[in-house]
Amino acid sequence: MDLGVAEMHPDNQVAARAADSMVNWPSIGAEEFENLQFDQFCHDENFHREISRLTVKERLTHMTLHFAKYSGYLANDPDDLRLRRTITDLFVIGLSTLNGLNVRAHPLVTEIGQIEDTSRSALARRVAILAGEMASACERLDHLEEFPYRQTLQGAAATMVALALSAAEARQWSMPLLVKERLQRVKEKSIFYGRL
Template identity: 35%
Template sequence: MKSPLCGETAFKFDDTVLRQGFLLCAYELARGVQKTEMALWVIATDSLQWHDGLRGLSIDLCNLVTWEAKMENQVLETNLCEDAILEWQRTQYVHDQRNHFDILSLHKQDRLKHYAMHMAKYAGRVARGAREAKSIERTFTDALLVSLSAANTLHQRLSYTPNQSNEVFLYRITDAAGRMNDACEKIDHLEPFLDQVTIGNQDIFNCLLDLATERNFNPENALEHRRKELSDRHFYIR
């Protein structure tokens, strides 16, 4: 039998090695890799098997290309996310200098206590559910801003590792906020606190971005909009 594509004699489709070889060649070509020595062999024994075989190969090929695209996007998104997070922290520092100088001028230990109390407040908002006047997106944004400020105080470079817990958001933010407050209470007792408050802040940051994915929030837009609102309050500052 002649191949419908290249006019060469086709091999039998039940040869797994040949089928994988065909798929690899097609996959490389689909990715735009030019290999002059590469030849496409149509694996079929009759026109019906040719049709079914090509359809099966097309499905496999699409799956492979889609899988690689997803993997490349994940790497790209991870790199962009790391860069974006660092930019968020830098922008938050400038924002705090202008709009929250009263807090920024506090001793770092007092600043951390302030941020920890904020997190407890946000956990309370989430716990109230429908009885809370402020939306979950507003609470998400406020908590994200404070997490960035706390990270800057701690000299902590935040990162995002998704799906670190299967627990619901209320449990995760309450647990982490409790640990942050526990750590800050240790300050007054001259007990070690730094690792605990740092881990707690990172856990809050992770659960916030997990929530953003789940609820389809846009952190970049949310941060920009909320910062603008807070900046407008201080109309007397240039």
């Protein structure tokens, strides 16, 4: 019996939508992706100066802690609002991490490709693994061990971006709109909101 997408279990709905959208990956074109990445850079410079002024190593460690936090959120069976926010945060912190490494996101995300399984359990598992890889790179850098730090951090951050975008698309959420809404809430907390 062939069920329509609306009649399927929510995780199966996500997989069905993901399969339909793989043809047009990524849905965000190179120019729009670059605009999102630049907007994230400007946002960080204006609203997260305490982080953007850290050394590269300290900033990458800070971003890794964000990813670990999101891993915890996803493992704790988040409600729909928390899930949406976490997926959005994975995307923006991924872009911020790639900005810290001075690399463009779009070519990397295109090369990674769309991630098919973005069910809640798969998302939680994948984010935990990637955050662990990033934590390992940061910890090994402290010891100056022989290890491909940059490649590991860049690859994991780019995969977080691809994973977040895949998860949003599978749920028919507009990532540019989610990002705009999320960053707006942060901007409004600043005493200089409206002047920056």
